[in-house]
Amino acid sequence: MSGARIHVDLAVVGGGSGGLAAAFRAANHGARVALLEPGELGGTCVNVGCVPKKAMWLAADLGARIGLAQALGFPVEPACPDWETLVASRQRYIANIHASYRKRLDEAGIVRLPARGRLAGDGLVECDDGTQLQAAHILLATGGSPVRPDIPGVELGIDSDGFFALSAAPRRVAIIGGGYIGVELAGVMQGLGCQVELFVRGDSLLKGFDPDVVERLQGNMHQSGIALHFGYSLAALEAGGDSDGVRLRERDGDAGEPFDAVILATGRRPNTDGLGLEAAGVRVADDGRIEVDGFQSTSAEQIYAVGDVTGRLALTPVAIAEGRRLMDRVFGGEPGACVDHGNVPTVVFSHPPLGRVGLTEAEARERFGGDAVSCHRTTFRPMLHALADVQQHSMFKAVCVGEEKRVVGLHLVGEAADEILQGFAVAVKMGATLADFHATVAIHPTSAEEIVLLR
């Protein structure tokens, strides 16, 4: 392909969740599509995000269940998994996804270019292998990358990409950052037999989630043996001296004992470097994200962006939905097609998982006024944990508005919260009231029934 100029209806820059979904949908509408991806197909989610994370989470969850099984009389001993076997099975799963994408792209007639692209103006996309794409429409779906704090010794740490490249389990691990990734990796690594300490700047984990369920999660994480350090200000990473380890130095404090690995989970930023955005007239916000309107259009004609590069909700299903709806609009004859970013459910794959859909109590009070809001909570021990006499509790909370008690927020933490939330998200999106929940007969005995029984 090198040196060739290819004419297409759509050039997709980035073959992650959003780019692939858009490419398939556009091809389905009859468009001629080319997709540029210099790395593995599937982007962050498939290669260094949701998929490998969930594989490790499932393994950690299994480990906890071996302990529960033992308590119920099964003749088994909790043990750490063989890391190599676990990673090999994870990577086999991912290789199958790559193969499936390649096959689907070929079947859809989408031109696949293993190259990095940049905008060259007037509908032209230049690829780093010399190919030029002349496109009627261009979609930017370049995702994001981890950011590291600007401190001395930062290169001694690894980020989430580095976590997925580990060839063995570290014994002692420090994780910096109390967002999604910090919390998820803390639970995963503790569950896989590492000794985890989580260092957080603020006074709680998961800012933006409902504080009641977060507090319950913190209790469960502490119970599982994770050491939580709040109000921690990291000043530097230092080589561990005689050992191979890495020490954390706190601002105005001492460097502690060395860790075998330090994971920096301090946020992500959109991938826009070298994309030629300015010259093409694509406006970039101060924080580096590509600005788009509600229809995914950028400030430049016929150039669109979806997913993490737009810096809105950095979730795979959001990137996919944005890509599909955009292509329904551009090639599918649906001029009003766009994504409703309200009531998007999300789950943090902590141990146990924590999920939300809709507003937190504080957000509801601000939007509707304090008097209009009522909250309904339950805390309980799931049956399996009670049987095994494990002190892990679930907490479910509904935030309701008005006399009719419309449910505007649902916040769950506890076993199976990840699977329970999806169906209830449909109900919240449809405007269900607490009375609708009560009118639904419970499924007994389950954790989910606690939601339709909330008082």
Ligand SMILES: Cc1cc2nc3c(=O)[nH]c(=O)nc-3n(C[C@H](O)[C@H](O)[C@H](O)COP(=O)(O)OP(=O)(O)OC[C@H]3O[C@@H](n4cnc5c(N)ncnc54)[C@H](O)[C@@H]3O)c2cc1C
């Ligand atoms: C550790 C981790 C766990 C996560 N877990 C979850 C989860 O459980 N659930 C969930 O919903 N979300 C999760 N996410 C978020 C999710 O992965 C992202 O929201 C999603 O991948 C965004 O998709 P995207 O298409 O915008 O970008 P990406 O999937 O990042 O794809 C962008 C692609 O663009 C390519 N690219 C970049 N620059 C260029 C260029 N110039 N030319 C051509 N190609 C280029 C990149 O190589 C990449 O493949 C997780 C993220 C991380 C990091």
Ligand SMILES: NC(=O)c1ccc[n+]([C@@H]2O[C@H](COP(=O)([O-])OP(=O)(O)OC[C@H]3O[C@@H](n4cnc5c(N)ncnc54)[C@H](O)[C@@H]3O)[C@@H](O)[C@H]2O)c1
């Ligand atoms: N289960 C999921 O759906 C899932 C999982 C992982 C990631 N994601 C997506 O990816 C996005 C990025 O995740 P993330 O965890 O990287 O970001 P995040 O914004 O959720 O968390 C980053 C954390 O790092 C902290 N931090 C930043 N700089 C720091 C510093 N110098 N020292 C100490 N702490 C510092 C922040 O206070 C914050 O708590 C999420 O917002 C989410 O949308 C989703």
